[in-house]
Amino acid sequence: MSGHTAFIGGGNMARALVRGLLAAGDSGIVVADPDADARAHVATLGARATGSNREAVEGAALIVLAVKPQQLRTALEPLAQPLGAARPLLVSVAAGVDCASIGRWSGGLCPVVRCMPNTPALIRAGISALYAAPEVGADTRARVEALMGTVGTCFWVAEESALDAVTALSGSGPAYFFLFMEALVAAGEAMGLERAVATRLALGTCQGAARLAAAPGAPDLATLRRQVTSPGGTTERALDVLAAGDLTGLVQMAVQAARERSVELGEVLKQDT
Numbered sequence: 001m002s003g004h005t006a007f008i009g010g011g012n013m014a015r016a017l018v019r020g021l022l023a024a025g026d027s028g029i030v031v032a033d034p035d036a037d038a039r040a041h042v043a044t045l046g047a048r049a050t051g052s053n054r055e056a057v058e059g060a061a062l063i064v065l066a067v068k069p070q071q072l073r074t075a076l077e078p079l080a081q082p083l084g085a086a087r088p089l090l091v092s093v094a095a096g097v098d099c100a101s102i103g104r105w106s107g108g109l110c111p112v113v114r115c116m117p118n119t120p121a122l123i124r125a126g127i128s129a130l131y132a133a134p135e136v137g138a139d140t141r142a143r144v145e146a147l148m149g150t151v152g153t154c155f156w157v158a159e160e161s162a163l164d165a166v167t168a169l170s171g172s173g174p175a176y177f178f179l180f181m182e183a184l185v186a187a188g189e190a191m192g193l194e195r196a197v198a199t200r201l202a203l204g205t206c207q208g209a210a211r212l213a214a215a216p217g218a219p220d221l222a223t224l225r226r227q228v229t230s231p232g233g234t235t236e237r238a239l240d241v242l243a244a245g246d247l248t249g250l251v252q253m254a255v256q257a258a259r260e261r262s263v264e265l266g267e268v269l270k271q272d273t
Contacts, residue, residue, distance in 0.1 A: 003061030003088065004028035005147075008053050008075050010038040013093050014066035016121045018047050020150025032056035053079060057088070062143065065092040065102070069269050072097050073105050080107035091144055093117055095167050096266035098160060099133060111136050113144045116166045117151065119174050126152030129166040131159075164266070168258035176254070181206055 005026060007014045010033030018029055022045065029047040032055065033039050039049035050056050053075055057063050063083075067075050072094050076083075083090075084107035091113050092102055099112045106112075113136060117128040128148045132141060141156070148154040157163065181202045188198025213224055229235045 003059050004030055006056040006060035006063045006088075007031040007066050008056065008063065009033060009066035009068075009071075010035070010042045010049065011066060012119070012122060013117060014064065015041065015045060016124075016126070016151050017064060017066075017147065018042065018045050020121075020124060021147070022046050024146075024150050030056045030060070054082065057082065057086075060086070060088050062089045062091065062147070064147070065090060065094055067094060069094040069096050069265065072102070072269075076102065076105035080105065083107050084109045087111075089113070089140055089143060091115055091147060095171065096164075096262055097269050098266060099131070101270040111140050113140070114160065114163060115144070115148060115154070116163050116171050117148065118170050121151035124151050127170055128152065128154040129163060129170070130154055130156045131163055132156070164259050164262040167262040168255045172255075172258045176251070177206065 005021060005028060007018065007029070010031045014031060014033075018031065021029055027046070031039070031042045031047050031049050032051065032053045033042070033049065034051055036051075039051065042049040057079060065072060065075070072092070087109050090102060090106060090110045093115050095116065097114075099114055102112045102114075103110070111132070113130060113132045115128050115130050117126045120126045121128070126148075128151075130141075130144055130148065132144070145154060157166065184202040184205075185195065185198045188201060189195055193201075209224075212218060213221060218224065219227075225239075229239060
């Protein structure tokens with residue numbers, strides 16, 4: 001597929017993808033953003049920046065829609081005619097906006113793929129779920145996999161509605177872990193550890209536990225937990241407290257609340273009025 005890669009929006013996720021693409025050897029990147037500071041940041045990465053969405057998408061083969069969900073319609077509708085003529089691939093990282101709405105606002109002729117990444121993409125450690133309508137072909141899907149593979153791992157979901165659950169679990173998920181690590185640091189400080197020491201211990205423990213769980217041949221999470229938990233020991237005492245507070249139930253309620261909010265936002269954003 002000839003043509004460059006364009007971005008509408010130059011925020012953090014766009015910059016992460018720009019860095020990934022540049023590292024992969026894709027130098028034909030144009031990013032549109034109305035903010036001068038955002039354009040300056042993009043330029044320092046080595047991509048071309050412009051304040052004009054129309055200029056960015058002209059001649060593009062792939063366009064990443066990286067504006068806030070509330071701004072997507074305003075960004076797309078003025079471009080419907082040129083997009084309809086060129087029919088580039090549209091990849092949206094805007095949460096909550098469904099493919100039908102993106103298609104309607106962009107003229108209805110472009111293939112559309114939705115993607116839900118998360119912020120570890122900033123260090124090329126993200127995980128992204130992808131959705132495309134059945135008519136989107138294998139070559140197009142491979143193009144999107146290559147794009148998102150520059151900032152981490154990705155996989156496809158069969159139903160678009162699954163992206164609401166993905167948003168709640170992995171899209172919002174880093175904040176859950178940051179909160180838990182904050183709580184660990186605070187607990188360490190309460191027991192007399194210096195904040196720097198407690199922070200180092202919390203971060204290192206979180207990172208090590210994740211690497212252990214993801215290691216080839218690692219047992220499931222429940223088995224790993226049991227391996228750390230000696231009967232009558234310190235870990236068991238701590239886990240008993242967490243169980244008494246219904247940590248599992250709280251997490252389920254929190255993630256469900258995030259999913260419900262994603263659905264609510266999607267319903268509002270896809271309306272034409």
